[in-house]
Amino acid sequence: MTIDQATGIKAQSYQQWIDGNACDAASGERFTRSSPAHDIVVGDYPLADVADTDRAVAAARKAFDTGPWPRMSGAERSRVLFRVADLVETHKDQLVLADVLEGGKPITQVRAEIAGAIDLWRYAAGQARSQHGESNSSLGPHMLGLTTREPVGVVALITPWNFPFVILSQKLPFALAAGCTVVVKPSELTPGSALRLGAILDEAGVPAGVVNIIVGYGATVGQRLAEHPNVDMISFTGSTAVGKGIVRASAGNLKRVALELGGKNPQIVCADADLDAAADAVVFGVFFNAGQCCNSSSRLIVEKSISEEFLARVEALTKRVTVGDPLDEATKVGAIVNQNQMDRILGFVSGARSDGAKVRLGGTRMETAKGLFMTPTVVSDVTRQMPIATDEVFGPVLSTLTFEDLDDAISIANGTHYGLSAGIWTSRYESALKAGRELSAGTIWVNCWMDGFPEMPFGGMRESGIGREQGPHAIEDFMETKSVLFHQGPRTNLWVPAAGVGRQ
Structure with a gap:
């Protein structure tokens, strides 16, 4: 950590978060960010590349396929997410300062954003235990249909520089509430608050590999996440042009895509x-x-x-x-x-x-x-x-x-x-x-503008995006629906008659 003598601002050194551990990039490369308001270095970060991306996805894949998180009850996941919200509140001053210095936005605004993010974590925590399926008993006397919801799998979250922590909080807690595992790529311009979240999640009890946080460029890390065959879904907030590129790159395994893009409001x-x-x-x-x-x-x-x-x-x-x-x-x-x-x-x-x-x-x-x-x-x-x-x-x-x-x-x-x-x-x-x-x-x-609440869905039409964040159905973007049909009693109307049936 270095301190600028003229301003007293401290430059922070960060590590990425993979499989429950703070670590450097595989290449050892690092980069810095200068405050756009003060013209001094305020952060030093590991520069992830494809190798780090593959490590993060492998950790998330293992955590989803064999780990406890997707198999916990909704109540258990909810308790962990409430602890995350409490710890974010405990560490809010550090998160606020990171977003102010890296992004150049007013401190009063960032305080409100972090407060809104805490509210989002608590709202999502409630959703973790409210998910349920349906039954259909009107299919006939011998049939019962059940509809269940399951987590979609490994989710990649790519977030922008303009609202670093609050936009991450519109995505991550809902993915976790659903039981997904996640790779997060914050913008390389404002990654500090996201990187700080790794230790908070660990302290709250999120198992290793469930959330992985890496920082790199869109052309390398972002592109690899969009193309990666072991990523089941990608949620991106950013420009419409980049969003279109993500859709094209995601076609390899037809992964689910959620996009919150530009506006001319x-x-x-x-x-x-x-x-x-x-x-x-x-x-x-x-x-x-x-x-x-x-x-x-x-x-x-x-x-x-x-x-x-x-x-x-x-x-x-x-x-x-x-x-x-x-x-x-x-x-x-x-x-x-x-x-x-x-x-x-x-x-x-x-x-x-x-x-x-x-x-x-x-x-x-x-x-x-x-x-x-x-x-x-x-x-x-x-x-x-x-x-x-x-x-x-x-x-x-x-x-x-x-x-x-x-x-x-x-x-x-x-x-x-x-x-x-x-x-x-x-x-x-x-x-x-x-x-x-x-x-x-x-x-x-x-007769109002930009009033927002976790209870209200947010997203765009046309080239402003696909899908909705927040609201009572936000968690459903991160879930698959499965139909399970049960038959009771002997099979009737046999397709292949039993031996001897119908013979003279």
């Missing part, structure tokens, strides 16, 4: 809405996590008659958004994760200008002594064909479009290949109901 603001509440939600929705969020409400679709009035409110609030050091309790917007992402964001803004849009606020990288910070940006005069209106920017950039009536608004909202989330602000029940029915998105928010 609209907030529709009607003239009859509470405009102050809507403006606050719009500013929160697009600048939360510096816009580096699949649920970012990066499209404002506002009724034309109030567009200038509403934009004035949005601009006034935007000017009050505090951008800066993520360790500062007052900061609301932290750093951009790396230079590639900064260049991508600035490219969208430049392209919008060229296309005739107006940059009303921001649009530039902030001039700071250290770190990667982007000015909160508001762009108006956007048309639905512009790339800034159709593609995921993944930055603190709001694109503004206008509509004449609700049919027009819904048409604009549905006019991308994404379908993750959408929202509407209105005081009219009929408008809210129409939007809820006609917007093509997995989550619709009415």
Whole structure:
């Protein structure tokens, strides 16, 4: 561990977790991560490759095929998962600091994320003992049918850099509740909190090999997991382009695939809405996590008659958004994760200008002594064909479009290949109901934005993904359904008659 003398920030050294042991990569290679907010090294990690991936999958395979975890009762698994939740709460300060320093996101936000993750572990722990099959006694006097659910097997979880611990917690506890064994590959940009989880799971009583955590690049570790013949399912959160590649790579053994992908999420603001509440939600929705969020409400679709009035409110609030050091309790917007992402964001803004849009606020990288910070940006005069209106920017950039009536608004909202989330602000029940029915998105928010609960399913339509996380059926993604039929009494209607039957 090294300490930066100017900031006092400690660089942490990590190991990967395979078969119940902390270990280095087989190659001995390591890599470092610098904080995008502070420009200093904050973590040192083993760099996994195909050999480590195969070791992790072999450990998970053995743990599933011969180990105790899939054979425990739901009550036993539930008790272990509740202990994990308690230990995560005990170690939350360490997890928070890892995510803040590696990802550059505000500390107040990460505290809320870790609290949400703990809630997810506890919710999944309850699901571990609530699974049951069905019986069918109406198949005839000699037949009884049973339906059982079994864990799907070895699951690979590939998680992104923008919400390192909470997205892992949307997947891992549900896979474990089902009785699966797991290989986790967190993003190489923000792996610290996931790597810390290995020891927590061990202390909670998760048997060796049930969860394995390795860090490597998508082109090596991610590709191998997607192709691996001993991986039965892969759950991925990230970009739509990478998700499509995972589907192609998974075809070798037709493994089950669950995908939570990109979004270009609209907030529709009607003239009859509470405009102050809507403006606050719009500013929160697009600048939360510096816009580096699949649920970012990066499209404002506002009724034309109030567009200038509403934009004035949005601009006034935007000017009050505090951008800066993520360790500062007052900061609301932290750093951009790396230079590639900064260049991508600035490219969208430049392209919008060229296309005739107006940059009303921001649009530039902030001039700071250290770190990667982007000015909160508001762009108006956007048309639905512009790339800034159709593609995921993944930055603190709001694109503004206008509509004449609700049919027009819904048409604009549905006019991308994404379908993750959408929202509407209105005081009219009929408008809210129409939007809820006609917007093509997995989550619709009415007079709110980004409210989430473990009890509510989350996932996308179209190119925003396959499957649902959270909610009462989340565990079912990690289970297979089996039909078992019992026959009672002698076999009738013989296909091959007994000897002598029917002979003269």
